[in-house]
Amino acid sequence: MAKKTLLNEKDIHIILHRLACQLIENHNDFKNTVIIGLQPRGIFLANRLTQILQEDYKVRDIKLGHLDITFYRDDFRRRDEPLEASSTDIDFIIENQHVVLIDDVLYSGRSVRSALTALQSYGRPTSVELLVLIDRRFSRHLPIQPNYRGRQVDVINSEKVKVSWRENDKKDAVFILSNA
Amino acid sequence: MKELTTDHLLGIKYLQKEDIDLIFKTADHFKEVINRPIKKVPSLRDITIANLFFENSTRTKLSFELAEKRLSADIINFSAAQSSVKKGETLIDTVNNILSMKVDLIVMRHSQVGAGVFLSKHVKAKIINAGDGAHEHPTQALLDTYSIREKLGTVAGKKVVIIGDILHSRVALSNIFALLKQGAEVKVCGPVTLIPKHIRSLGVSVETDLKKALTWCDVANVLRVQHERMDIKYFPSVREYTQQFGINAELLHSLKKEIVIMHPGPINRGVEITSDVADSNQSIILNQVENGVAIRMAVIYLLAQKIKN
Numbered sequence: 001m002a003k004k005t006l007l008n009e010k011d012i013h014i015i016l017h018r019l020a021c022q023l024i025e026n027h028n029d030f031k032n033t034v035i036i037g038l039q040p041r042g043i044f045l046a047n048r049l050t051q052i053l054q055e056d057y058k059v060r061d062i063k064l065g066h067l068d069i070t071f072y073r074d075d076f077r078r079r080d081e082p083l084e085a086s087s088t089d090i091d092f093i094i095e096n097q098h099v100v101l102i103d104d105v106l107y108s109g110r111s112v113r114s115a116l117t118a119l120q121s122y123g124r125p126t127s128v129e130l131l132v133l134i135d136r137r138f139s140r141h142l143p144i145q146p147n148y149r150g151r152q153v154d155v156i157n158s159e160k161v162k163v164s165w166r167e168n169d170k171k172d173a174v175f176i177l178s179n180a
Numbered sequence: 181m182k183e184l185t186t187d188h189l190l191g192i193k194y195l196q197k198e199d200i201d202l203i204f205k206t207a208d209h210f211k212e213v214i215n216r217p218i219k220k221v222p223s224l225r226d227i228t229i230a231n232l233f234f235e236n237s238t239r240t241k242l243s244f245e246l247a248e249k250r251l252s253a254d255i256i257n258f259s260a261a262q263s264s265v266k267k268g269e270t271l272i273d274t275v276n277n278i279l280s281m282k283v284d285l286i287v288m289r290h291s292q293v294g295a296g297v298f299l300s301k302h303v304k305a306k307i308i309n310a311g312d313g314a315h316e317h318p319t320q321a322l323l324d325t326y327s328i329r330e331k332l333g334t335v336a337g338k339k340v341v342i343i344g345d346i347l348h349s350r351v352a353l354s355n356i357f358a359l360l361k362q363g364a365e366v367k368v369c370g371p372v373t374l375i376p377k378h379i380r381s382l383g384v385s386v387e388t389d390l391k392k393a394l395t396w397c398d399v400a401n402v403l404r405v406q407h408e409r410m411d412i413k414y415f416p417s418v419r420e421y422t423q424q425f426g427i428n429a430e431l432l433h434s435l436k437k438e439i440v441i442m443h444p445g446p447i448n449r450g451v452e453i454t455s456d457v458a459d460s461n462q463s464i465i466l467n468q469v470e471n472g473v474a475i476r477m478a479v480i481y482l483l484a485q486k487i488k489n
Contacts, residue, residue: 070209071221071223072221072222072223073223076224076485077226077485077487077488082182082485083182083485085206087209087212088209088212093217117222118221120218121217121218121221122216122217122218123217
């Protein structure tokens with residue numbers, strides 16, 4: 001399997017700070033905004049952005065949650081592999097809040113669709129925005145687009161985009177994996 | 181592991197330890213779901229479940245029904261009392277008629293031992309045994325051991341005594357299997373007449389002195405005397421049973437440690453357990469009921485995952 005590095009540690013550092021600044025531009029002090037990372041891989045990005053917002057930009061009291069969408073997916077019983085759930089960890093109500101959904105890679109848009117349904121269990125948000133590190137262009141199955149994107153890439157369907165995080169995979173990097 | 185090793189839940193006997201772990205892990209997620217403001221997920225919106233209760237039930241039926249609704253399944257209910265079973269129809273015919281209405285999963289309670297196993301060999305649907313005669317009641321044993329795990333952190337190494345009418349109890353047998361598979365030590369306690377003759381061969385010990393059994397254990401699972409299944413007298417009187425095998429606060433306070441009290445319901449207050457014990461802080465009876473919904477959601481979800489289009 002061929003492995004090409006799309007973003008290295010330094011690229012990711014710059015992008016995360018840019019995304020943090022864009023979030024501050026739109027949400028100021030995050031008084032009515034909550035950040036929700038999607039399980040399993042979006043939570044690293046959500047945690048990291050929250051940490052940058054708090055430590056480097058002195059935004060206090062950010063509400064951060066993790067949302068698992070397994071039970072809301074539209075491919076239950078339609079996959080060869082069984083689905084495995086992760087934990088949901090949201091200890092606040094999102095009624096009348098601005099929600100920023102965070103995931104690592106936006107591909108077909110189906111996960112985000114499931115997340116929008118799952119969010120309804122926690123109230124009616126004022127608005128929902130989407131932030132992704134990697135936006136795979138021309139691959140959407142649904143009319144879903146990100147409000148904030150780290151990097152847009154054109155990758156063919158047989159290739160895979162893999163985001164690795166320091167916390168989980170030793171270092172920050174984004175790879176494109178292909179069978180060629 | 182992500183998938184159950186079995187296609188049906190017919191009894192704990194047919195499960196591996198890993199299956200139980202997977203069910204518990206999935207139930208943890210569903211327990212979080214049923215404590216949300218909106219307690220429902222859409223996973224099973226294209227699954228139809230038939231609840232076939234050939235024998236009376238309140239708690240189990242409600243718990244299954246709620247679990248199915250929380251998963252967004254379509255459900256149909258059937259009670260033998262109002263059915264064609266009374267008109268002489270066989271079990272397979274009844275069930276096949278229901279299945280031709282495109283039902284994917286069957287939850288069945290039946291008074292005959294092995295009814296679930298029999299059905300699983302003859303019909304094309306996933307079967308969950310909700311109690312077959314005095315044989316097994318797997319979801320009850322799962323929720324009981326799940327509640328022990330929740331209260332004490334683990335089941336392995338814990339000492340559990342099952343007290344009462346062991347002979348007529350499907351809860352006892354399923355619990356014995358579930359506890360042993362998870363590494364607990366099990367003792368049964370009750371009148372000799374209500375303890376099956378070969379129960380030791382399952383790997384459990386027998387005690388007829390209630391005080392000794394309670395002193396030994398970490399958890400006491402108290403069962404009801406099943407008068408409806410008794411064709412002869414097994415003990416002289418209910419009063420005498422209560423004197424020898426009834427748990428009261430005085431007895432509990434005489435123990436040097438605090439033990440966990442469980443009961444699968446329905447409780448006969450003042451017979452096998454007094455109200456002050458059933459309602460005390462040591463009792464996790466109502467936690468068992470809450471966990472029942474999460475456990476049944478997990479079992480249904482994991483079996484439904486194996487239904488292919």
